[in-house]
Amino acid sequence: MKIVATDIARSFGSTRALSGVSITLEPGRVHALVGENGAGKSTLLKILAGAERPDTGSIAIDGQPYAPRSLAEATALGVRLVFQEITINPSLTIAENVFSGQLARFRSRGLLNQAAMNRAAQALLDTLAVDVSVAQPLSRLDLGQWKCIEVARALSTEPRAVLFDESTAFLNHREADQLLAAMRALGKRGLVVAFVSHHLAEIAAVADQLTILKDGSKVGDFAAGELDRDGIQSRMVGRDLSRGLYPARPEARLAGAPMLRFIGVTAEGLEPTSLSVTPGEILGIAGLKGAGGERILEIAAGVVRPRSGGVTVGGAPLVAKTPADGWASRIAYLPGERTTEGLIVDASVLDNLVMAKPPRRGPFFDRAKARTMAQAMIARLLIKTSSEKARSGSLSGGNLQKVVLGKCLAIDPRVLLLNNPTRGVDVGARTEIYRSLREAAKEGLAILMVSEDLNELIGLSDRILVMRGQRIAASIDDPAATSEDAIIRHMT
Numbered sequence: 001m002k003i004v005a006t007d008i009a010r011s012f013g014s015t016r017a018l019s020g021v022s023i024t025l026e027p028g029r030v031h032a033l034v035g036e037n038g039a040g041k042s043t044l045l046k047i048l049a050g051a052e053r054p055d056t057g058s059i060a061i062d063g064q065p066y067a068p069r070s071l072a073e074a075t076a077l078g079v080r081l082v083f084q085e086i087t088i089n090p091s092l093t094i095a096e097n098v099f100s101g102q103l104a105r106f107r108s109r110g111l112l113n114q115a116a117m118n119r120a121a122q123a124l125l126d127t128l129a130v131d132v133s134v135a136q137p138l139s140r141l142d143l144g145q146w147k148c149i150e151v152a153r154a155l156s157t158e159p160r161a162v163l164f165d166e167s168t169a170f171l172n173h174r175e176a177d178q179l180l181a182a183m184r185a186l187g188k189r190g191l192v193v194a195f196v197s198h199h200l201a202e203i204a205a206v207a208d209q210l211t212i213l214k215d216g217s218k219v220g221d222f223a224a225g226e227l228d229r230d231g232i233q234s235r236m237v238g239r240d241l242s243r244g245l246y247p248a249r250p251e252a253r254l255a256g257a258p259m260l261r262f263i264g265v266t267a268e269g270l271e272p273t274s275l276s277v278t279p280g281e282i283l284g285i286a287g288l289k290g291a292g293g294e295r296i297l298e299i300a301a302g303v304v305r306p307r308s309g310g311v312t313v314g315g316a317p318l319v320a321k322t323p324a325d326g327w328a329s330r331i332a333y334l335p336g337e338r339t340t341e342g343l344i345v346d347a348s349v350l351d352n353l354v355m356a357k358p359p360r361r362g363p364f365f366d367r368a369k370a371r372t373m374a375q376a377m378i379a380r381l382l383i384k385t386s387s388e389k390a391r392s393g394s395l396s397g398g399n400l401q402k403v404v405l406g407k408c409l410a411i412d413p414r415v416l417l418l419n420n421p422t423r424g425v426d427v428g429a430r431t432e433i434y435r436s437l438r439e440a441a442k443e444g445l446a447i448l449m450v451s452e453d454l455n456e457l458i459g460l461s462d463r464i465l466v467m468r469g470q471r472i473a474a475s476i477d478d479p480a481a482t483s484e485d486a487i488i489r490h491m492t
């Protein structure tokens with residue numbers, strides 16, 4: 001199968017998501033789509049997969065016109081989309097997830113032939129060369145394996161093209177490696193494979209071909225290896241980023257008593273832990289899922305109660321018994337899941353940005369002040385939205401992430417708790433976010449950041465704690481002198 005899209009345009013209201021984009025996807029080649037948040041990458045994949053219609057332009061498959069009106073129609077014509085979000089149903093078995101919507105295939109006279117379905121699901125998983133057995137309960141698998149089950153589901157309809165929309169965004173690097181290997185395997189089998197990613201290392205690892213989009217237009221098509229990292233990044237953002245992603249660390253640390261302190265804190269999923277973050281400091285936390293890093297954030301945010309030990313903020317015992325208490329005492333929390341925990345997608349960008357601390361005049365909501373605050377945050381974090389009144393759900397994934405961060409910064413916090421703050425955020429915007437975080441730290445903010453992106457931890461943190469087995473396994477005082485490998489060794 002060869003897919004040729006010509007002159008595709010698509011607008012949403014006054015936003016031009018795509019204009020005049022042409023792209024050719026060849027069989028057996030892995031094609032990467034890159035660009036800043038809001039560049040139009042997801043919209044392009046959705047159009048190819050039947051989830052959106054183009055306003056103008058045409059698509060042909062092997063020379064035949066192709067204009068799917070729905071995901072189902074595209075599926076029937078051999079094109080499947082794997083979404084960014086996890087779409088596994090944990091109450092079903094692995095095989096039922098693989099064949100969801102198609103169970104009738106394994107039913108005869110009202111009875112489900114579980115054994116046949118399991119065999120078929122296993123066969124699909126085996127073609128991906130991933131280590132998943134259908135006999136395992138879903139709860140034993142990691143997110144990367146879940147994602148591979150979704151790929152197996154896509155393969156269950158025998159597609160000839162599989163499109164991945166930022167499918168590694170919620171995976172740690174080990175999980176992402178499994179998915180990338182699966183993509184490579186599909187390419188080797190002669191399928192069309194296209195994926196969106198913000199991680200240039202992933203692109204270097206699997207892509208044969210690269211298309212760069214910017215503001216809805218195509219910058220160009222490139223063969224793998226034709227551009228180096230700087231070349232890709234500067235074409236994505238339209239300016240030179242070679243000065244580096246991360247701001248310089250301050251020469252001297254702010255002196256001062258710890259702003260956040262854990263003294264022998266235990267909780268479910270956390271062995272006795274002591275740590276402190278001083279004003280001005282960015283403390284990074286590395287570790288595999290479940291190793292305790294996220295738990296530390298949840299305790300400091302008032303989401304999880306410690307079993308024993310003490311937590312102090314600004315020298316006084318933490319009173320956050322609920323997340324609302326946390327916000328009220330100027331502890332801002334950016335959770336790992338933006339759309340379920342971090343914000344309300346049906347509310348406007350403005351409402352989300354000021355939600356944690358709505359400005360008031362007397363007893364009333366001060367809309368004029370809220371608008372000024374929201375506009376300032378949109379400018380500060382380069383949030384791409386038609387206006388502060390737009391529905392948050394209309395923003396691209398990376399821009400939503402910036403809204404959640406903006407909501408945190410808008411309360412002028414003393415402590416900022418971050419769980420993977422730049423998930424799905426493009427490289428240009430990340431530079432701005434890192435700069436904003438460093439500036440806020442310089443003004444006395446204490447930042448505690450859990451991240452699966454080890455480069456981010458190394459580049460931004462003043463110190464790194466590595467969690468293993470729900471306790472601190474190592475403390476790295478000079479991140480500039482460490483390496484990803486060294487951190488991974490402590491993690492595993």
Ligand SMILES: Nc1ncnc2c1ncn2[C@@H]1O[C@H](COP(=O)(O)OP(=O)(O)OP(=O)(O)O)[C@@H](O)[C@H]1O
Nearest residue numbers: 012017037038039040041042043394395396397398
């Ligand atoms: N359903 C929609 N309603 C309104 N605007 C939309 C809708 N879908 C996309 N847009 C807008 O179209 C533009 C392109 O969005 P798209 O999701 O394709 O970007 P993207 O390149 O995938 O970004 P990201 O890297 O952040 O996921 C954005 O400005 C976005 O706000």
